[in-house]
Amino acid sequence: MKFFYLRYWRESLNDWLFIFNREVRQIFHDGGALLFFIFLPLGYPILYGLIYTTESVHNVPIVVIDEDRSATSREYLGKVDATPDVRIVMDCPNMEEAKEMLRRREAYGIVYIPRSFDHDLAEHKAAHVAVYSDMSSLLYYKSVLTANTNVSLDMNADIKVRLSGNYTNKQDETARQAIAYESVNQYNPQAGMASFILPAVLILILQQSFLLGIGLLAGTAREGNKQHDLVPVERHHHGLLRIVFAKSSVYLLIYFVQSVYCLGVVPRIFELPQIGNPFTMFFFLTPFMISVVFFGMTLSTLIRERENVILVIVFTSLILLFISGISWPGAAVPKFWKAISYLFPSTFGVNGFVRINTMGADLLAVRREWDSLWILTAFYFFTACICYRFKIIRARIKTYKAYREERSRRSQGILTASEE
Amino acid sequence: MTRKEIIENIKRTARLYRREFYRMAERPVYWFAMVFAPLLCYVFFTTLMQNGMPESLPVGLVDMDNTVTTRNLARTLDAFQQVEIKQRFPNVTDARRAMQRGEIYAYFYIPKGTTHKANRQEQPNISFYVNYTYLMAGSLAYRDMRTMSELASGAAQRKVLLAKGATEDQAMAFLRPIVIDSHSLNNPWLNYSVYLCNILLPGILILLISILTVYGIGTEIKDGEAHEWMELAGGNIVRALGVKLIPQFVVFWFMGLAYIVLLYGYLNFPCHCGIPTMIVAMTLMITAAQGLGVVFFALLPSLRMGMSFSSLWGVLAISMSGMSYPVIAMHPAVQGLSYLFPLRHYFLIYVNSALNGYPWQYVWTAFLALLLFALAPLFFLKKIKYSVLNYTYVP
Structure with a gap:
């Protein structure tokens, strides 16, 4: 057995x-x-x-229309150009030309600064910047919007500091950002x-x-x-x-x-x-x-x-x-x-x-x-x-x-x- | 050509068609790939993304301060469309564990003493942790949490300004001197379904078409019927291929029509060029995919290699089209390759015509490229005929 x-x-x-x-x-x-x-x-x-393998989109080509041509608008555009997300490829005289660049797929976003930009700022009114992005890929939109949001927040803080007429650095810091915040990218740090x-x-x-x-x-x-x-x-x-x-x-x-x-x-x-x-x-x-x-x-x-x-x-x-x-x-x-x-x-x-x-x-x-x-x-x-x-x-x-x-x-x- | 010859040719073609229909009828896999698989994908992708944008993504909250102000903050965050505070944690470690368990995509951390410091103008620090392993959910959560943080900071400053005697308008202009008006052209809802389905559905169709084209030709060799097939076609490879591919084309064309009607007719996705132009693009795309399949068979005249390469190409095409990740950002070695994918050209047609409504002069190159794909088999006719007649099936 x-x-x-x-x-x-x-x-x-x-x-x-x-x-x-x-x-x-x-x-x-x-x-x-x-x-x-x-x-x-x-x-x-x-x-x-x-x-x-390149992980993320950098230097998305965009065009700008600067109707204001003031020191502030130039500063704004200079800062936008300096972000890693976008790169300004052309300064267009009018919207039609900017749109043509989009159509030829040589640019994927437009930043438009109206004539009243600096004037509004001086008058303590909200100054608007219009941002247009091509939606063929959401990453273009993300890059164009991120660059502009970051620059506007940064300049807003500077303007606030200038206007508040503070005495100390600490006061300036608080004027920039009453509550500071930081964002931490976890596990995929470069997103x-x-x-x-x-x-x-x-x-x-x-x-x-x-x-x-x-x-x-x-x-x-x-x-x-x-x-x-x-x-x-x-x-x-x-x-x-x-x-x-x-x-x-x-x-x-x-x-x-x-x-x-x-x-x-x-x-x-x-x-x-x-x-x-x-x-x-x-x-x-x-x-x-x-x-x-x-x-x-x-x-x-x-x-x-x-x-x-x-x-x-x-x-x-x-x-x-x-x-x-x-x-x-x-x-x-x-x-x-x-x-x-x-x-x-x-x-x-x-x-x-x-x-x-x-x-x-x-x-x-x-x-x-x-x-x-x-x-x-x-x-x-x-x-x-x-x-x-x-x-x-x-x-x-x-x-x-x-x-x-x-x-x-x-x-x-x-x-x-x-x-x- | 005499009358007799013409009649003979017509008869020959008719016999060839009859044979092809029998082949298709007795193999269920044809109908699986031509009808069932595309329909399944259409239903799947459109229902998966029916809301357009994911809503109420679960996020966590670690509120160590727990005051009226911070609770208010949490409520505001909860009210955002894309995120929803699903869990509250006593400490960061627990929140991190929940993130690792996949229960939340991000968490907001408010340390002890935040309100106290804010009231004393001492600039407290709050933070949010976003899990970018889930890139899309992470990005959406990031956007809402960042807006929230800006709002919190603004609210604190506004309180001070109002206390100093400023009006509401003055306070807002002081807080946000430069305002960004964002315009997402032609997809103002940031609808993901519009963005993805427009390419995924044709992409799957191209994949199935090119595989099935190789399958149709390759099985002739496999079954040992290639000689019979060529004989019936009178040794004319164009006729043989044409009769083989036209019935498939007709079925796939109706499948293509189905997705066009589904996307632009039923779901009302943006289609600025009008549906007829997209039908032309779809027709060209189907012929291009068949052309690609024939070329693959000509280059790799074995059933399995041809089919494998068609699948490889078809699946890669979804990434290479530049829909999810722009071609300009890809590795330089890969960028040039994108022209070899019919889906890339279809994508350009869709973007320029349907989404943005640009005139013809901006898209004709893409149409031409699809046409070239469709005509490419003409360069390989001799090679195909030779391999059909002389190659034996290798398992």
Whole structure:
């Protein structure tokens, strides 16, 4: 009896090894699988990083119309030009010419100082400056407005000091700003684009490339099989758990290496904020990777042809990016879509990774995400097993039917020419 | 050409169409990519951003002073449209932890003695901490909190001025001598939906079109039907490709029309050039995307490489269009590449015509660029014919 168990374990380990080897061989002999498992996670983050690596928009070209031409207006414009956000490229005589610059896309904003500017200031009336910005990108608007707001606040303070006729420096300071304030940019000190979008994109690349790879392999297996079945009927493919575990361990092995590269090396290359504890990261990413693999295996049972997987997976990347609550604030995602987002490991993966990596959170702070990922892992493990079980049964039924047909044909003595 | 030849040609084309329709009918993935996927994205993006601008983003408050004045301040901040004080914390550490848990996007810190100092004209210091990891939520919270801080400072000074006997008008003119009137041209609501959906929806369409174009041609080789296909077309590659792409074009054109009607007809997004111009732009964009797909197949005549590159290009295009991050700010090495993305040219057409309503002379180059993309396959006809007939499918 004891030996029976021993034999059982040896056998299952053998099967496991067989399927493992077969899967590894398949990946490394299949250009498509190599592309998705190896080259996509290697190259894509670099391309994406290059686009955003400048982090923020500086020196947006703007034009000015100075109808006042006073010392104050020149001071104002000089200060605007000196901000890092914008750069004055032309002094236009009138609005029409300024608009022409906008139309030719040589400038993205207009600052208009009316004739009465200095006069109003002298009369202690509010002096208006009109600022127009091109809305083709919100970052133009942000730059143009930030530059002007900062300069106006600064000059306002100076004017206040001049008017109040104080005696001491301390009084001047209070006149400038009765209550001083400071703003602290946390975790992304330069308010940069790459530091903001890249961590989320990295997680998504990892998820999507593995979904693509696993789907592609399943498609290949079905195409290469006589009866178009995912699971071949032969000696080593009969234990459900053996198949599922063997396959998933191959994917996980590659996944681990790619995660170290994507999440550990790429942020270094582009100098993104990275203050997370590597061990916390590892603990957090474990359920993420496992759930993605099982999710991929579940999805892959639905793929009939290998190339279809590209059509099905790729376009969802954008939806997943927006639904994850990074580029569009999670608090503003409608309830319905939020519920849908809980089905995808990337939603929790992105949020958890960003918080650990960029914001230095500990495991306790990402507890909700971590728990959710384990729940997804269990759920997708279950679905993967059900789908594979279904496939195994179907493959056997098919083979059995084929065998029965063959036998009945033979027993009736109808042999085809080739068999004779 | 004699009459007989013309009739023969028509028959041949008709047979080719019939074959193509059968192919499309028996593969559900065609309909998934042509109808279901675009519609899903249309519904998703327009409902996701239906409010235009995120509202009531959760922020925190650490009020160590806790006086009438500071409570008033908090109430004013709460009344701003974009932020809402969801939590109050006894100290900064707790607020920081809540930020790391993702519960709040920013917090306001009022130290002890703020009111006291303000009354004694001793310039107290208040601060706000903004989490820029969520750049968009952070920027919005920053804007409201900064306005709030300016208001707080102004309110304190106003109190002093009024006590000294100034009138309300005099006080305001003293507090804010220079006033900025900001005009965000053609999107005065700062509506994010206008800003994003106008490019995301066509971007996804381009992505799907170019992948499906490669798929359509590549599966002929994969199924080993390429010779039959070319034979049926009479060895004419233009006819073979044309018949293959026109049915896809028709379906995608209606999908394009759907987003134009949805955005400009139903949601009333700014469209200063009129809907017909955008329909022309959309039509050109679809042909350009098909052209791009054919070129990818010509350059990489294997199904998977062609499809992978189409997807790579299509997804990158969303970033490269310059919608979210301006092209002028990108790494110089990448800037020039942006011309190779049809979506970039569509973006320029949209911005100049629909959003800003500039006349034709400012956009014709973008139209021309899309046309070039659409015509690009003409340079590769021989190559395509050769690869269709001679290449075998590599898995």
